[in-house]
Amino acid sequence: MNPDSKNFYEVARGLTSWLFTTDHKRIGILYLICVMTFFVIAALLGITIRLELFSSNSEAGGSLLGGGEIYNRILTLHGVIMIFLFIIPAIPGVFGNFFLPIMIGAEDVSFPRINLLSWYCYIIGAALALFAILSGAIDTGWTFYVPYSAKTGANLILPLSAAYMLGWSSILTGINFIVTVHRLRAKEMKMFRMPLFVWASYATGWIQVIATPVVGITLILLLLERFLGIGIFDPTKGGDPILYQHMFWIYSHPAVYVMVLPAMGVVSEIIPTFSRKTIFGYSFIAWSTMAIAAIGSLVWAHHMFTSGMADESRILFSFLTFFVAVPSAVKIFNWLATMYKGSIHLEPPMIFGLIFVLLFSIGGFTGLMNGTLSIDIHIHDTAFVVGHFHYTMFGGVGVMFFGALLYWFPKMFGRNYNKKIIYLCGFLFFVGFNMLYGTMKWLGIQGMPRRYADYVPEYEFWNRVATVGSWVMVGGLFLMIFHLLYSVFKGSKAEDNPWEGTTLEWQTTSPPPLVNFNEPPQIPEKPYDYPEEVKS
Amino acid sequence: MSEDKSEHIMPVIGYVGIWLCLIFLTGVTVAVSFVDMQNLTLFTALFVATIKSTLVLLYFMHLRHDQPIIFYMILACLGSYAVFVILTYSDYLYR
Numbered sequence: 001m002n003p004d005s006k007n008f009y010e011v012a013r014g015l016t017s018w019l020f021t022t023d024h025k026r027i028g029i030l031y032l033i034c035v036m037t038f039f040v041i042a043a044l045l046g047i048t049i050r051l052e053l054f055s056s057n058s059e060a061g062g063s064l065l066g067g068g069e070i071y072n073r074i075l076t077l078h079g080v081i082m083i084f085l086f087i088i089p090a091i092p093g094v095f096g097n098f099f100l101p102i103m104i105g106a107e108d109v110s111f112p113r114i115n116l117l118s119w120y121c122y123i124i125g126a127a128l129a130l131f132a133i134l135s136g137a138i139d140t141g142w143t144f145y146v147p148y149s150a151k152t153g154a155n156l157i158l159p160l161s162a163a164y165m166l167g168w169s170s171i172l173t174g175i176n177f178i179v180t181v182h183r184l185r186a187k188e189m190k191m192f193r194m195p196l197f198v199w200a201s202y203a204t205g206w207i208q209v210i211a212t213p214v215v216g217i218t219l220i221l222l223l224l225e226r227f228l229g230i231g232i233f234d235p236t237k238g239g240d241p242i243l244y245q246h247m248f249w250i251y252s253h254p255a256v257y258v259m260v261l262p263a264m265g266v267v268s269e270i271i272p273t274f275s276r277k278t279i280f281g282y283s284f285i286a287w288s289t290m291a292i293a294a295i296g297s298l299v300w301a302h303h304m305f306t307s308g309m310a311d312e313s314r315i316l317f318s319f320l321t322f323f324v325a326v327p328s329a330v331k332i333f334n335w336l337a338t339m340y341k342g343s344i345h346l347e348p349p350m351i352f353g354l355i356f357v358l359l360f361s362i363g364g365f366t367g368l369m370n371g372t373l374s375i376d377i378h379i380h381d382t383a384f385v386v387g388h389f390h391y392t393m394f395g396g397v398g399v400m401f402f403g404a405l406l407y408w409f410p411k412m413f414g415r416n417y418n419k420k421i422i423y424l425c426g427f428l429f430f431v432g433f434n435m436l437y438g439t440m441k442w443l444g445i446q447g448m449p450r451r452y453a454d455y456v457p458e459y460e461f462w463n464r465v466a467t468v469g470s471w472v473m474v475g476g477l478f479l480m481i482f483h484l485l486y487s488v489f490k491g492s493k494a495e496d497n498p499w500e501g502t503t504l505e506w507q508t509t510s511p512p513p514l515v516n517f518n519e520p521p522q523i524p525e526k527p528y529d530y531p532e533e534v535k536s
Numbered sequence: 537m538s539e540d541k542s543e544h545i546m547p548v549i550g551y552v553g554i555w556l557c558l559i560f561l562t563g564v565t566v567a568v569s570f571v572d573m574q575n576l577t578l579f580t581a582l583f584v585a586t587i588k589s590t591l592v593l594l595y596f597m598h599l600r601h602d603q604p605i606i607f608y609m610i611l612a613c614l615g616s617y618a619v620f621v622i623l624t625y626s627d628y629l630y631r
Contacts, residue, residue, distance in 0.1 A: 182605065210612070210613055214620070240628075242627070246624045246627065250624075298623060301623070301627070308631075310631040311630070313626045316623075
């Protein structure tokens with residue numbers, strides 16, 4: 001390596017060098033700043049929700065927030081920010097942008113300007129969404145279900161435009177990743193030599209490109225229904241309101257896989273690296289990634305079991321839902337088999353990888369319960385579903401966002417963090433998380449409904465456990481965020497390959513130069529091929 | 537990527553011919569809407585629209601002359617669309 005070469009931070013200075021950059025690494029950092037900001041805001045809103053639920057209002061003598069309307073708005077704000085502005089763009093936007101080109105030996109993505117446009121679409125969409133919610137425009141919930149959304153007097157142009165812009169951002173990122181993988185791989189980087197994070201980003205790109213336009217079309221149809229009364233969702237004109245739900249979930253269920261596949265890709269990087277062992281069943285994991293993308297697109301109507309669909313169709317979708325568990329289980333078993341007889345190093349990213357495997361497995365199993373038609377009728381719209389969702393999305397994607405940040409932090413910023421502080425944060429997070437969401441599952445089975453600002457006094461004890469859990473969990477997370485922020489500026493200098501990783505990003509400097517590599521990288525025959533001396 | 541000044545795969549007159557075909561097929565769609573064909577009306581309109589979009593894909597978007605991978609990618613999108621429609625229809629068929 002040439003020690004005199006400038007890293008990508010040093011080649012240009014000033015605000016405009018960031019706002020008009022086409023460097024994929026800088027765009028990744030821009031996403032990081034945004035998603036972390038939105039995460040902190042949404043987490044504080046989540047804490048506020050839990051404070052309201054600390055006591056039953058009849059016991060406490062009144063509502064903390066002064067009524068259900070404010071609670072509903074905070075609940076909507078928490079959900080919209082976490083889903084659209086944090087979880088969906090987090091891993092592809094930050095780590096996909098930063099590392100996908102490096103991991104395949106490319107200098108940048110295929111369409112650098114479109115990459116920047118994608119970030120601007122995200123920012124515009126975020127601004128519209130926040131303005132819409134804060135100005136009180138949304139009274140439909142985030143799903144915009146008809147017939148209410150077709151008739152409400154609230155101005156839905158703003159939130160629908162926001163969803164549209166965020167969808168464009170997602171599509172542009174997806175197109176960029178697909179084309180980059182096909183066109184810009186280094187010569188020796190065959191498809192089945194690619195790191196599994198690249199495979200995950202590639203599969204995610206396909207879902208983004210195929211499924212996102214469906215929700216765009218749905219939202220346009222909703223506007224046409226509202227302003228022109230075309231009747232496509234109106235039974236009095238031959239339309240069908242359940243068609244809206246079908247079209248909405250055709251996108252919004254695969255969107256779950258847009259969130260979780262990149263997280264699984266990160267796990268597939270971390271576990272072989274910290275087991276110092278070639279990943280078990282590389283091609284199975286790669287194909288299972290594509291299988292999740294494909295099968296996950298066929299199961300949307302399990303969100304609609306109580307909507308009035310045909311029984312035969314409900315049985316069909318329940319049946320199909322079970323198939324998603326197969327490729328998901330392939331991954332879990334392959335990760336466990338990778339660790340078997342490995343030289344396991346319990347570094348902070350590995351701790352988060354293990355937390356993911358445990359929490360996501362719990363979330364996956366409870367997902368099968370939701371997908372079982374008979375059980376779903378009982379637990380539909382209860383706190384159980386909220387618990388399940390947070391185990392998969394927060395325990396899965398959220399955990400791996402931080403796992404990825406811990407794994408690639410030395411590469412992105414050229415700095416180290418204090419591992420002891422991160423271990424403490426991980427412990428607090430794990431304990432608090434299970435106190436919070438484990439109890440939600442229990443409360444849901446007992447019948448506590450979701451989305452309500454109040455509950456009967458019988459549920460109060462477990463709600464208090466959950467609220468205390470939220471303080472422990474968020475305390476751990478915020479401590480980690482502030483420590484990492486501190487480490488960006490004050491951390492000790494990182495080595496080029498502190499984890500002994502074998503993928504290409506570890507062959508370049510920390511942080512990388514503008515063109516990613518000072519010397520052409522050596523492409524290994526297998527992405528996780530550890531020599532014997534490293535294994536021992 | 538090389539600065540490939542892509543040579544015209546087909547002469548301009550060919551594009552004009554395709555454009556005229558599209559105009560003609562649009563006329564067919566409009567004309568058919570005035571004929572009472574019962575259940576076949578929608579089918580005919582979709583059939584003509586399929587021919588038109590195929591022409592656009594093959595010639596204006598150069599799918600006919602591009603690498604097979606691009607063809608497979610578009611096939612994947614069309615296949616997904618077909619599956620979405622069929623699975624949604626399973627609800628309407630039995631409701």
